[in-house]
Amino acid sequence: MRWVREHVIALIGGAVLVYLFVPIFLVVLMSFNDPATRNVYRFDGFTLDNWLHPCADPAMCDSLALSIEIGLLATLVATVIGTLAAFALVRWDFAGRSQSNLLIFLPMAAPEIVMGSSLLTLFVQGGFAGQLGFVTIFIAHVMFCLSFVVVTVRSRLAGMNDTLEQAASDLYATPQQTFWRVTFPLVLPGILGAALLSFSLSFDDFIITNLNSGSEVTFPMYVWGVARVGLPMQVNVVGTLMLVISLVIVLTGEVNSRRRARALV
Amino acid sequence: MAESRVAAPADSGRRRGLTAYVLMAPAVIVLGLFFVIPFYSLVAASLYDPGGSDKAGWDVTYHFANYWEAIKLYKGQLLRSLLYGGAATLICLVLGYVLAYAIAFKSGRWKSLLLVLVIVPFFTSFLVRTLSWQLILADDGWVVDALQFVHILGQDDKLLATDFAVIMGLAYNFLPFMVLPLFASIDKIDPRLIEASSDLYSNPITGFFKVTWPLSLPGVVSGTLLTFIPATGDYINAELLGNTETTVIGKVIQLQATNANHPHIAAALSMILMFLIVAMVLVYVRRVGTEELL
Numbered sequence: 001m002r003w004v005r006e007h008v009i010a011l012i013g014g015a016v017l018v019y020l021f022v023p024i025f026l027v028v029l030m031s032f033n034d035p036a037t038r039n040v041y042r043f044d045g046f047t048l049d050n051w052l053h054p055c056a057d058p059a060m061c062d063s064l065a066l067s068i069e070i071g072l073l074a075t076l077v078a079t080v081i082g083t084l085a086a087f088a089l090v091r092w093d094f095a096g097r098s099q100s101n102l103l104i105f106l107p108m109a110a111p112e113i114v115m116g117s118s119l120l121t122l123f124v125q126g127g128f129a130g131q132l133g134f135v136t137i138f139i140a141h142v143m144f145c146l147s148f149v150v151v152t153v154r155s156r157l158a159g160m161n162d163t164l165e166q167a168a169s170d171l172y173a174t175p176q177q178t179f180w181r182v183t184f185p186l187v188l189p190g191i192l193g194a195a196l197l198s199f200s201l202s203f204d205d206f207i208i209t210n211l212n213s214g215s216e217v218t219f220p221m222y223v224w225g226v227a228r229v230g231l232p233m234q235v236n237v238v239g240t241l242m243l244v245i246s247l248v249i250v251l252t253g254e255v256n257s258r259r260r261a262r263a264l265v
Numbered sequence: 266m267a268e269s270r271v272a273a274p275a276d277s278g279r280r281r282g283l284t285a286y287v288l289m290a291p292a293v294i295v296l297g298l299f300f301v302i303p304f305y306s307l308v309a310a311s312l313y314d315p316g317g318s319d320k321a322g323w324d325v326t327y328h329f330a331n332y333w334e335a336i337k338l339y340k341g342q343l344l345r346s347l348l349y350g351g352a353a354t355l356i357c358l359v360l361g362y363v364l365a366y367a368i369a370f371k372s373g374r375w376k377s378l379l380l381v382l383v384i385v386p387f388f389t390s391f392l393v394r395t396l397s398w399q400l401i402l403a404d405d406g407w408v409v410d411a412l413q414f415v416h417i418l419g420q421d422d423k424l425l426a427t428d429f430a431v432i433m434g435l436a437y438n439f440l441p442f443m444v445l446p447l448f449a450s451i452d453k454i455d456p457r458l459i460e461a462s463s464d465l466y467s468n469p470i471t472g473f474f475k476v477t478w479p480l481s482l483p484g485v486v487s488g489t490l491l492t493f494i495p496a497t498g499d500y501i502n503a504e505l506l507g508n509t510e511t512t513v514i515g516k517v518i519q520l521q522a523t524n525a526n527h528p529h530i531a532a533a534l535s536m537i538l539m540f541l542i543v544a545m546v547l548v549y550v551r552r553v554g555t556e557e558l559l
Contacts, residue, residue: 013367016360017382020440023397024386030400085292092285100289107300109490111498111542113515114535117522118303121310121532143299146292204391206501207515211522223392227505231396239393246388250381 024243031236050233057232063222064238070134070218071202074141079195081142082149083187089150090157107147115144116208123212132214140212141205145198152197156190189253196249203242310532328529335533339517343534346514347541349428350497353435354443357492358485360436361443365484366477368444369452383444395434395505402430402506426508434502442491450484451477486553494542514538 004011034047055061088094089101107115119140123132164186168178206220213221223235314326315334336343368379386394401408402424409425412418424430454477462472478485500515514534522531 007371009363010367010371013364013371016364016440017379019360019437020383020386023394023401023437024389026397026400027389027393030397081291081295084288088285088288091279092288093279093281094285094289097285100293103293103296103301107296109494111494111515111538113498113500113518114307114539115300115303117518117531117535118307119299120522121306121528122299122303124528125306125310139299143295146295150292200388206392207499207519211519220390220392223390223396224501227392227396235393235396239389243385243389247385250385254377254381 027236027239028243030233031240033233033236035233050237054234054237056234057226059217060219060222060226060232060234060238063217063219066134066216067203067219070137070141071199074138074145074202075195075198078142078145078149078198079191082146082194082198083153083191085146086150086153086157090154104147104150107144108151112144112205112207116140116211119143119208120211132212133216136212136214137209137216137218140208141202144205144208145201148201149194149198152194153187153190156187156193160186189257193253196246200246307532307535310528311536313529313532315529331529331533332537335530335537338530339514339534342512342514342517343537343541345511346497346538347545349432349435349503349513350493352432353439353496354489354493356432356436357440357443358489361440361447361488362481362485365444365447365451368448369454370456380445380448383441387441391438392501392505395438395501398430398434398437398506399425402433425506426511428507428511430506431503431511434506435496435499438499438502439492439496442495443488446487446491447481447484450481454480482553486550489549490546494546497542498538 029043031050032046032048033043034045034049036044050056085100085104089097089104119136120132123129123136128136165178165182168182169175173181204220205218206224209218210221210224217225219238223231226232226235309325311331312325312327312329313331314324314328315331317324364383368376368383372379400406403409404423404425409418409423412424413420413422418424458476458480459472462476463469467475498515500513500519503511503513504516518531518534518538521527521534524531
């Protein structure tokens with residue numbers, strides 16, 4: 001009893017963590033489900049079919065390919081633009097710096113539905129109502145990923161002290177050499193983290209995309225569409241894969257940073 | 266004082282020059298074109314004369330009546346969204362606080378691994394994990410069966426397609442947005458301060474409310490905002506876990522915005538939602554700020 005009282009916070013915390021994982025566990029489980037009927041969403045029997053035939057519904061794989069394509073493109077553009085802005089905000093002093101910080105912050109504070117409907121209003125007013133599709137989704141995704149990239153890279157840069165860079169220039173490195181051999185490698189983990197965040201935001205977005213996609217169907221939109229008529233179990237295969245891939249990336253980063261920390265000591 | 270002393274060397278280390286504008290320009294252009302200007306379009310659209318249409322064209326006639334019209338038609342959905350968002354935020358605060366506290370103070374060397382575990386579930390698609398709750402809360406699922414067996418739920422009661430399911434789904438989906446800022450704040454608290462309070466004969470509960478809680482307020486404020494704002498605008502949970510009576514304002518805006526004859530209503534509703542959220546945030550930050558932060 002005393003043990004329980006002493007560990008009550010850890011126990012409740014553990015329970016919350018379990019709560020976070022219950023639906024995820026089900027996603028993994030259902031990826032091996034052999035459904036008896038398409039309309040009833042419950043575990044009927046074990047099968048590897050879903051994993052062996054992920055594209056049983058070609059529409060799902062098309063939507064997946066579109067989401068990956070947009071995610072990669074939007075991440076590339078947002079990460080480059082956002083990293084440049086983060087350098088400006090941390091390393092440079094310029095007129096309009098605090099306004100720029102505010103401009104970066106606002107998209108993260110605005111509800112998605114408001115950003116989505118205002119973008120749609122702009123596209124419609126600009127006469128692009130008929131051309132909604134790949135380009136408009138891409139624009140929307142770059143826009144909402146950008147702020148998250150800036151914030152992530154900015155915090156990495158701000159947390160770095162410049163002694164190593166000063167040492168490099170004391171040792172007669174040119175500014176370019178200092179940047180590419182010292183600064184950039186130090187910021188890189190922040191940039192990669194920002195890119196990962198950006199890709200997952202883009203890949204997962206539904207509300208803004210749904211308003212600006214025209215007739216294109218991204219993966220979340222596909223899931224939304226089939227949710228009413230019965231979900232193919234392959235959707236859970238995708239969910240599981242996303243989980244595993246991101247887990248691998250995040251844990252690799254974790255292990256690397258631990259190894260580097262140990263190497264520095 | 267302390268702050269300005271810390272900030273001073275960083276400030277003096279900042280360079281001046283035109284390069285800054287070159288670095289900053291692409292981001293400012295993207296956000297200007299696709300965040301700021303759309304917002305002006307939205308303001309304009311909310312003041313359209315409702316007599317227009319996508320084909321005939323629209324005029325900005327400062328038709329403020331659109332706002333009254335929108336409120337009159339959809340005040341129920343507006344109120345419901347705020348209530349759902351508020352309830353979900355409260356649940357997140359309680360659950361998230363315990364979890365963040367446990368990770369910060371009780372996890373030892375597992376700290377960073379546990380933080381990763383908090384984020385990992387959210388790399389599975391938002392929609393897929395929300396649909397997973399459909400399965401858990403289903404009428405013939407084991408959760409409902411178990412609750413009926415112990416008579417917490419009556420034989421005809423259900424969980425799916427209720428307010429409870431929607432709020433729980435929202436709380437689930439936005440929990441990490443609460444945990445991460447809370448953790449950042451709680452982790453900075455010097456445990457010696459809490460020890461000191463108990464050395465000075467405060468019981469753990471007083472100690473918590475006089476020491477830990479006030480010191481964690483910055484995390485509480487940013488966590489609540491990061492949870493409340495998206496939860497209030499979200500309609501995925503209300504649609505997938507709710508019923509026809511749980512329609513929220515996000516869904517109404519989505520439907521009206523894609524309805525060629527109603528952009529003015531969608532725009533007015535978006536403005537009202539923004540206004541309500543900003544007003545509530547200001548009141549909230551001010552209350553927490555003046556009473557506790559000083």
